[in-house]
Every structure is written in structure tokens, then in C-alpha cells.
Amino acid sequence: MKRLNSLLVLLLLLLTSTTAFAQYNASAGQSAPMVQSERVVVDKKSGEKRVEVTYAPPPKDNFGNAAGGGFDLARDGAFEGQTVAVIQLYAFDFEAARAALKEKGFGVYRWNNTVPSPKELRQKLKKASQLWIISGDQQHLTPEHVAVIKDFYDSGKGLYIWGDNTPYHADANLLISTLFDSSMQGGYWGAKVVNMKIDGAKVGLLPNHLLTTGLEHVFEGITIAAIKMTGGLKPLIWSSDEQVVTAYYDQGGKRAIIDGGFTRLYNNWDTAGTGRYVKNAAAWLVNVERFGDKLAATTVKAPVAQ
Numbered sequence: 001m002k003r004l005n006s007l008l009v010l011l012l013l014l015l016t017s018t019t020a021f022a023q024y025n026a027s028a029g030q031s032a033p034m035v036q037s038e039r040v041v042v043d044k045k046s047g048e049k050r051v052e053v054t055y056a057p058p059p060k061d062n063f064g065n066a067a068g069g070g071f072d073l074a075r076d077g078a079f080e081g082q083t084v085a086v087i088q089l090y091a092f093d094f095e096a097a098r099a100a101l102k103e104k105g106f107g108v109y110r111w112n113n114t115v116p117s118p119k120e121l122r123q124k125l126k127k128a129s130q131l132w133i134i135s136g137d138q139q140h141l142t143p144e145h146v147a148v149i150k151d152f153y154d155s156g157k158g159l160y161i162w163g164d165n166t167p168y169h170a171d172a173n174l175l176i177s178t179l180f181d182s183s184m185q186g187g188y189w190g191a192k193v194v195n196m197k198i199d200g201a202k203v204g205l206l207p208n209h210l211l212t213t214g215l216e217h218v219f220e221g222i223t224i225a226a227i228k229m230t231g232g233l234k235p236l237i238w239s240s241d242e243q244v245v246t247a248y249y250d251q252g253g254k255r256a257i258i259d260g261g262f263t264r265l266y267n268n269w270d271t272a273g274t275g276r277y278v279k280n281a282a283a284w285l286v287n288v289e290r291f292g293d294k295l296a297a298t299t300v301k302a303p304v305a306q
Contacts, residue, residue: 029208031064033057063271071214072283077103081107100296118144135173172184185224190224190245193220203242211280231249233248
């Protein structure tokens with residue numbers, strides 16, 4: 001009986017895993033994916049046929065990353081009906097990011113240059129898979145807002161906290177000090193493309209993580225801040241000054257990204273990797289490994305807030 005129960009548990013885990021990863025492309029977690037090809041080879045002496053399997057890099061874009069949406073973390077349209085809620089407190093055009101997210105099926109509900117009441121925020125977040133907060137130079141969030149955001153995050157929903165050079169991280173620091181005992185600070189001028197952090201390099205992006213799927217090169221941002229690595233945060237992108245500009249948290253079924261370079265969202269958008277990185281981030285923050293099929297039942301696309 002115990003053996004039967006163990007087999008049933010194993011089968012359930014396998015089924016859950018298959019469902020959870022159905023939204024991902026086959027190359028998920030590979031920064032430099034390889035494409036498999038097969039050809040039939042005939043032995044000259046015996047005449048026997050065999051299948052020869054080879055692997056080669058796919059075509060690359062102008063910046064050296066694998067070309068095409070099939071090398072993003074998520075399949076196109078995989079998150080149809082899911083919502084990215086955005087509180088944007090620094091003015092810039094969000095449309096490039098919105099268009100990139102739409103490729104994967106995400107709708108965007110955005111508060112532009114305003115903060116909703118804690119009551120409205122809690123209500124709207126019921127329809128979101130994740131919350132992105134783009135900080136300004138003044139603090140707008142109240143302790144009541146922080147409590148709502150913490151509850152949302154503790155429930156397993158994704159959180160992306162964006163700041164930039166001092167002083168443009170007021171609300172970012174309020175949140176990350178509360179959640180991770182961390183902070184961001186500094187005003188480093190970046191504006192460079194960084195590569196995979198391999199072979200002892202002190203600069204670059206973490207290779208072969210779900211977030212860096214299909215990314216061998218990425219733009220670091222223009223003016224950027226460094227993140228204090230505490231509270232379980234792990235580095236994702238080391239900027240060209242050898243400081244961590246982007247970090248992530250992935251423990252206990254909770255996921256968050258902390259970023260000191262929100263200029264990446266609008267400045268030099270067409271430079272290396274930005275669109276793919278934004279799509280990967282949103283797909284990862286959905287947390288399909290935790291929620292699986294429950295996503296369709298609990299998340300509904302919200303209208304756009306102006």
C-alpha cells in the first residue's frame with residue numbers, strides 16, 4: 001500500500017510539473033540555446049541507415065542573442081488573460097514594454113504618475129499575476145500601501161521593484177528595506193552592453209537561469225544604482241562597474257526582482273536583449289511552478305488605467 005501511495009505521489013508530481021512548464025519554450029533556462037537537427041546517414045559499406053543528431057547555435061540577432069520569440073522563456077501567447085499591474089511614478093513612455101508583454105499574452109493595468117488608494121490597490125491586485133513598481137524621487141507609498149503589497153507578495157504573486165540612480169528610488173527603497181532589509185543607491189553611468197558572466201568575469205548576467213533564457217548579451221541601463229545583497233536576494237546582472245544592478249528572490253514559493261536601472265525600459269530599448277528580458281521577467285514572475293492550472297481561474301485581464 002505504501003509503495004502504491006508513493007507511485008501515486010510521483011505520478012502527481014510529474015503531471016504537475018508537465019502542466020507548470022507548458023507555458024515555457026523548450027530552451028527555457030538556456031542562455032545560449034542550441035538547435036537540434038537530424039539527418040539520415042547511409043553507411044557506404046553495409047548500406048545501413050542511421051540517424052545522426054547534431055546541435056548548432058540558432059541564427060543570432062544584431063547583438064548576438066538567439067533570434068526569434070521561440071528562444072524567449074515563454075511561448076508567444078502563453079499567458080493570455082494574465083495581468084501585469086504597474087504603478088509608474090517616473091514619467092516615460094511605457095508602450096514598448098507594453099507591446100513586448102502583449103506578445104506573451106499579458107495585459108497591462110497601469111497607474112501613471114499616481115498611486116491608488118490602498119483599498120483600490122488591493123481590489124485591482126486580485127486580478128493581477130504580478131505588480132511592477134517604478135519608483136520616483138519622492139515617496140508616495142504609505143504604510144497601508146506597503147501592507148497591501150506585502151500581502152500580495154506573500155501570497156506568491158510576483159513583484160518587480162524598479163529604481164534608478166539616486167534619488168530615483170524612494171519607494172523602491174521603502175519596499176525593499178521592508179521585504180529584504182536591502183536598499184539601492186548610487187548614480188553610476190552605465191550605458192554598456194554586458195555579456196554572460198563566465199570564466200571568472202566580474203561583469204555580466206547570470207547564465208542559464210530562467211530569467212536569462214536566450215540572453216548572452218543585455219543592455220545594463222543608462223544611469224543605474226547598486227543593490228545591497230541581503231535578505232535572500234541573489235545577483236542576476238552585474239553592471240559594468242562590477243556592482244549588482246539587478247537581483248532576484250526565489251524562495252518559499254515567492255518571487256521578486258529588484259532593479260536599479262529602470263532606464264532600460266525606455267532608453268535604448270532596441271539595444272541588446274531588453275525586450276526579451278522584460279518578457280522573461282514577466283513570465284517568471286507569474287510563478288507557474290507554484291500555481292499551475294490555478295492561474296486561469298484566479299487571474300482576469302484588467303482594463304488599462306490612464
